Amino acid sequence: MKKLFSVLLVLTLLATSGCATAPVQKDVSSSLPVSSAVSSQETAVSSSSQPAEQAVADGNMIKNGDFGKLRDWFTYEMDGSSDSALADGELEVSIKSVGTVEHGVQIYQDIPAVDQGCKYSLSFDAHATAARTADIRIQMNGGDYKGYLDQEVTITTEKKHYDLELTMADPSDPAPRFAINLGKFEKDAELGAHKVYFDNISLKLVDSSGKTSSGVSKVKTMLINVNQLGYRANDKKVAVFSGEDTKFEVIDTKTNKSVFTGDITGAVENSTTGETNRYGDFSSITTSGTYLIKTAKLGESFPFTVDDKVYDTALKEALNMFYCQRCGTKLSGDKAGAWAHEACHTQAATIFGTDKKLDVSGGWHDAGDYGRYTVASAKAAADLMLAWQLNPASMANPAASSIPGVIDEVRYNLEWMLKMQDTASGGVYHKVTNAVFEKEVMPDKVTDALIVSPISSSATGDFAAVMAMASGIYKPYDAKFASKCLAAAEKAWKYVKANPQQYFKNPEGIVTGEYGDTNTADELYWAACELFKATGKAEYNDYVKEACKSAVPEGLGWQSVGTYGSYAYLTAEKADKDIANTIKAALVKSSDALLTRAKADGYGISIATDYVWGSNMLVANNAIQLLITDKLSPNSGYRETAENHLHYLLGRNSVSYCFVTGLGTQYPTNPHHRPSLATGKTIPGMLVGGPNSALEDPYAKAVLKDLPPAKCYADNSQSYSTNEVDIYWNSPLVFLLSYYAKAY
Numbered sequence: 001m002k003k004l005f006s007v008l009l010v011l012t013l014l015a016t017s018g019c020a021t022a023p024v025q026k027d028v029s030s031s032l033p034v035s036s037a038v039s040s041q042e043t044a045v046s047s048s049s050q051p052a053e054q055a056v057a058d059g060n061m062i063k064n065g066d067f068g069k070l071r072d073w074f075t076y077e078m079d080g081s082s083d084s085a086l087a088d089g090e091l092e093v094s095i096k097s098v099g100t101v102e103h104g105v106q107i108y109q110d111i112p113a114v115d116q117g118c119k120y121s122l123s124f125d126a127h128a129t130a131a132r133t134a135d136i137r138i139q140m141n142g143g144d145y146k147g148y149l150d151q152e153v154t155i156t157t158e159k160k161h162y163d164l165e166l167t168m169a170d171p172s173d174p175a176p177r178f179a180i181n182l183g184k185f186e187k188d189a190e191l192g193a194h195k196v197y198f199d200n201i202s203l204k205l206v207d208s209s210g211k212t213s214s215g216v217s218k219v220k221t222m223l224i225n226v227n228q229l230g231y232r233a234n235d236k237k238v239a240v241f242s243g244e245d246t247k248f249e250v251i252d253t254k255t256n257k258s259v260f261t262g263d264i265t266g267a268v269e270n271s272t273t274g275e276t277n278r279y280g281d282f283s284s285i286t287t288s289g290t291y292l293i294k295t296a297k298l299g300e301s302f303p304f305t306v307d308d309k310v311y312d313t314a315l316k317e318a319l320n321m322f323y324c325q326r327c328g329t330k331l332s333g334d335k336a337g338a339w340a341h342e343a344c345h346t347q348a349a350t351i352f353g354t355d356k357k358l359d360v361s362g363g364w365h366d367a368g369d370y371g372r373y374t375v376a377s378a379k380a381a382a383d384l385m386l387a388w389q390l391n392p393a394s395m396a397n398p399a400a401s402s403i404p405g406v407i408d409e410v411r412y413n414l415e416w417m418l419k420m421q422d423t424a425s426g427g428v429y430h431k432v433t434n435a436v437f438e439k440e441v442m443p444d445k446v447t448d449a450l451i452v453s454p455i456s457s458s459a460t461g462d463f464a465a466v467m468a469m470a471s472g473i474y475k476p477y478d479a480k481f482a483s484k485c486l487a488a489a490e491k492a493w494k495y496v497k498a499n500p501q502q503y504f505k506n507p508e509g510i511v512t513g514e515y516g517d518t519n520t521a522d523e524l525y526w527a528a529c530e531l532f533k534a535t536g537k538a539e540y541n542d543y544v545k546e547a548c549k550s551a552v553p554e555g556l557g558w559q560s561v562g563t564y565g566s567y568a569y570l571t572a573e574k575a576d577k578d579i580a581n582t583i584k585a586a587l588v589k590s591s592d593a594l595l596t597r598a599k600a601d602g603y604g605i606s607i608a609t610d611y612v613w614g615s616n617m618l619v620a621n622n623a624i625q626l627l628i629t630d631k632l633s634p635n636s637g638y639r640e641t642a643e644n645h646l647h648y649l650l651g652r653n654s655v656s657y658c659f660v661t662g663l664g665t666q667y668p669t670n671p672h673h674r675p676s677l678a679t680g681k682t683i684p685g686m687l688v689g690g691p692n693s694a695l696e697d698p699y700a701k702a703v704l705k706d707l708p709p710a711k712c713y714a715d716n717s718q719s720y721s722t723n724e725v726d727i728y729w730n731s732p733l734v735f736l737l738s739y740y741a742k743a744y
C-alpha cells in the first residue's frame with residue numbers, strides 16, 4: 001500500500017548513485033509562511049546520533065565538496081533548466097533558464113544534523129560566466145523549508161573564496177539540507193544562458209560549547225501501554241507491559257487511590273518491537289472514570305477513561321476531517337475552525353495531452369497534498385458507506401434531518417467522481433492534480449494549472465463499484481441521484497469490461513501520486529458484485545462466478561479491493577448459494593488467518609511484520625475485515641481481535657502514541673498535512689500513516705535508523721512516510737469508531 005508521496009519536480013541525479021527515486025525537495029521560497037511545525041520534536045533517537053557514514057574524517061559535513069566526483073549532489077528544478085557536469089575539478093552548472101523564482105534551479109545534498117547553539121563555518125569557491133546572485137542555504141528538509149542559513153552572495157566572473165557562518169538558533173534538525181539557489185533573483189539583470197562554477201565546498205562544526213539540550217527527545221515511550229482514549233464499560237480491558245513485573249494496580253486519577261490489583265501474565269517475545277510483552281486484565285473496572293495503570297518496576301501508563309461514550313467525540317472529529325478536506329467549496333468556520341478557507345481549485349482543468357477543459361471541481365483533497373485521485377477517494381467513500389450500512393445507529397444525524405451526515409459527506413465526493421467520468425466512453429479519469437506537489441499553503445492560495453490524467457481501468461472499475469453501491473444507499477433519500485449513480489456505474493462497467501488492462505502510469509511531467517495498479521481483476525470483481533447487488537442482472541452474476549473460480553479476490557485497500565466485492569455479493573438479495581458459499585468460505589479462511597497472526601503478536605494486531613508506508617491503514621482495514629466477517633459468520637474472536645486493533649491505533653502500541661491527532665495524551669502534533677502546516681495548527685481527528693520500517697524520507701532515515709520495525713515512527717512533518725494523513729486512512733478509522741461509538 002505504499003504511496004509515493006510528496007515528492008518533487010524534476011530530480012536529476014548528477015551522477016549515478018543508488019537512490020534514483022529518493023524523495024526530493026519542493027520549493028524553497030523564502031516567502032512561505034513560517035509554520036509551527038518545526039523540527040523541535042524528535043523520536044527516541046537524539047539528534048546527536050547521526051548515521052556513521054555521514055561523518056567525514058576531516059570534519060567536512062559536505063560530501064564530495066571538492067568535486068573529485070559528482071556523487072552525492074543533486075539538482076532540483078522548479079521551473080528553470082540546467083545541466084551539471086565536472087569541469088577541471090569543479091562543478092559546472094550550465095543554466096539554460098533560471099525560471100521565475102529563486103529556486104528555479106537548485107543544487108543540493110542532504111547533510112548531517114545541525115544542532116541548536118552550535119556554530120558552523122561554510123566556505124566555498126565560485127565564479128560564473130555572468131555576474132549573478134546565488135542564495136546559500138542550510139534549510140529544513142520538508143515542512144516550510146525554513147532556512148537556518150539563508151544568505152545571498154554575488155558570484156562574479158572572477159573566481160572568489162566565500163566564508164559564511166551559521167550559529168544555529170532554531171531547534172536542532174537531525175536531517176537538514178544544504179542547497180544553493182541559482183534561479184531568478186529580482187536584483188539580477190536578465191540572465192541568458194550562462195555557467196556557474198563551484199569548488200571546495202566545506203561545512204564544519206567550529207564551536208559546540210553553546211549547544212543546548214533541545215535536541216533531546218521530548219517523546220515519552222511508556223513501558224505500560226493502553227488505549228489512551230479508553231474503554232467502554234463492558235469491554236475487555238488489557239494493558240500491555242514491556243518488561244517484567246508481577247503485579248499491577250489500577251489507580252483512579254481523581255482520588256489517586258488504587259481500585260484494583262491484578263497479576264501480570266504471559267510473555268510474548270515481540271520481534272517487531274524488540275520487547276517482551278506481558279499483560280494485565282482489568283476488565284472488572286466498569287465504573288465510569290479516569291484511571292491509569294501502575295506497577296512497581298515499570299512506572300505508569302498514560303491515563304484513560306472508562307465510559308460507554310468514550311469513542312463518540314473521536315468519531316465526530318474523524319468524520320469532520322472529510323469536511324476539512326473538501327475541495328472546490330468555501331469551508332465554514334463553524335465546521336472547519338481555524339482551517340476555514342475560500343473555495344479552492346475551482347478553475348477548469350485541462351485533460352492531459354489535449355486542449356480540452358473539464359469542470360472537475362469538488363471532491364476531497366487526498367492527503368497532505370491537494371490532489372484528487374479516483375481510486376483513493378473510492379476506497380474512502382466505500383468505507384464511509386460501509387460504516388453507514390453496518391453501523392447506522394452511531395451514524396445518524398444529530399440534527400435529525402432526513403439525510404445522515406455521513407451520507408451527505410460521501411455525496412460531496414460522489415458528485416466529483418461523476419464529473420471524472422468521460423461522458424462519451426464511460427471511462428473514468430485517474431486523477432486531477434497540479435503537475436507537481438504544491439507549496440505548504442492553504443488550498444485556496446494554490447493557483448497552479450490543474451491537469452486531468454488519463455483514464456485507467458482501476459479508476460473505472462472502482463468508480464463502477466462505488467456508484468453501484470451508492471445507488472442502493474441513496475435510493476431512500478434521493479431516487480433521482482440514485483438512478484444517476486447506477487447509470488454511470490453501468491456505463492463505466494461497459495468500458496472497463498472492454499478495457500481491463502489500461503494500467504495507469506504518471507504521464508510525462510506529472511509527478512504527483514501515481515496510485516498505479518497492474519492487477520485490476522479485483523476492481524472488476526468488486527464492480528460486478530456491487531452491480532449484481534444493485535440490479536440482480538445475470539451478466540454480473542456470471543462475471544462473479546467466473547472471477548471466483550481460481551481465487552476469490554481480497555483486500556480493502558486502494559489497490560486491492562476484493563473484500564468490498566465479497567461483502568456486496570454476500571449481502572445481495574439474489575445471491576447464488578453456491579457462489580456465496582465459495583466467497584464466504586474464502587472470507588472466513590482469510591479472517592481466521594488474521595486471528596492466528598493477532599494471537600502471535602505482542603500487541604494483538606494482525607499485520608505481522610508489514611510495517612510499511614501507511615501501516616496504520618492495514619491495521620484498520622484488517623479490523624474492518626474481521627467485523628464484516630463477524631456480520632456474516634458471527635465469532636466473538638473476530639470482534640475481540642478487531643477491538644484490539646482499535647486499541648493499538650489509539651495508544652496501545654510500542655511507541656506510546658495515540659495515532660489520531662488531538663486525541664488521547666500523546667498524539668501527532670506535526671503531521672505532513674498542508675492546511676495544518678500553513679496555519680501552524682493541526683486539525684484534530686486525523687489518523688497518521690504510522691510506523692514504516694522502510695525509512696522512505698530523509699528525516700526517517702536520519703532518526704529512525706536501527707530501530708525495530710514497529711518503532712519506526714516520527715512525529716515530524718518532514719517524515720511524510722510515517723506522519724502523513726490521508727482520507728483513506730481516516731475512512732477505516734471512521735468505520736471502526738462508528739462500530740464502537742454509541743451515537744454520532
Ligand SMILES: [Ca+2]
Nearest residue numbers: 066067089199
Ligand atoms: Ca576541486
Ligand SMILES: [Ca+2]
Nearest residue numbers: 519520559560
Ligand atoms: Ca487491484
Ligand SMILES: [Zn+2]
Nearest residue numbers: 327328344345
Ligand atoms: Zn482544493
